[in-house]
């Protein structure tokens with residue numbers, strides 16, 4: 399499948415890969431169209447599941463505590479192994495930001511949909527895919543290390559290629575960190591797209607991401623999407639002179655049932671005085687260790703998980 403939505407995202411995804419372009423000047427669009435043509439000849443994984451086959455989880459996060467000098471700004475959670483589209487669920491088995499189908503269609507690269515780093519270097523498959531490089535050119539990439547000065551999940555050498563800043567997790571300061579923008583097909587060095595409404599449905603891109611909705615398919619008139627909209631609430635559970643503690647409740651995060659472990663990405667943003675602080679953690683969710691509640695009304699399984707922010711999330 400090479401749907402219009404994906405083409406649209408790639409057209410918008412035109413940020414600066416100058417360093418890579420110097421290695422080989424190939425436009426992303428051409429590469430993408432080429433891979434789509436190839437994909438038509440391939441057998442693909444069954445990546446779109448029906449609504450009945452995907453379980454959901456409710457997550458409670460306790461002890462998110464801020465001092466008087468700190469201000470709560472933003473909280474986002476998403477499942478790196480699954481995306482929701484109007485047509486159904488799309489799987490990303492290795493959680494690298496490229497759907498299984500996209501990886502299989504990029505036959506010239508030989509990407510492994512079960513491995514985020516097919517080439518065993520520090521360039522994940524998403525970066526390789528977007529670079530426009532061919533497999534034979536990959537060894538010519540600058541030698542990488544895991545040094546990640548701003549601890550945002552993108553090594554310095556990769557940030558240099560992307561044109562993002564190595565000491566700022568949110569290079570364009572629009573409230574969405576670079577890695578999150580990459581995973582959702584936004585541009586990490588242009589501020590306009592966080593507040594833009596790509597699918598013109600009245601919900602801006604930041605709100606779409608934080609409610610689990612697709613950025614480039616209108617939410618309107620879609621019963622399927624309504625069923626999967628995340629409900630996130632927070633309440634103050636203690637408040638004294640030194641700090642305020644919150645409890646976050648996330649209702650209805652969709653899970654990939656094919657995998658034993660789902661990569662859940664948490665992103666907390668607060669301000670200390672005027673400076674933004676990002677906490678960005680991947681939580682590995684093992685499905686068979688979870689409390690399971692049946693939801694006979696909706697004929698599906700609902701999982702429940704309670705986490706402590708201080709000990710289970712806010713640790714490297």
Ligand SMILES: [Ca+2]
Nearest residue numbers: 490492494496
């Ligand atoms: Ca993938």
Ligand SMILES: [Ca+2]
Nearest residue numbers: 546548550552
């Ligand atoms: Ca970094």
Ligand SMILES: [Ca+2]
Nearest residue numbers: 568570572574
């Ligand atoms: Ca940003």
Ligand SMILES: [Ca+2]
Nearest residue numbers: 595597599601
């Ligand atoms: Ca929208």
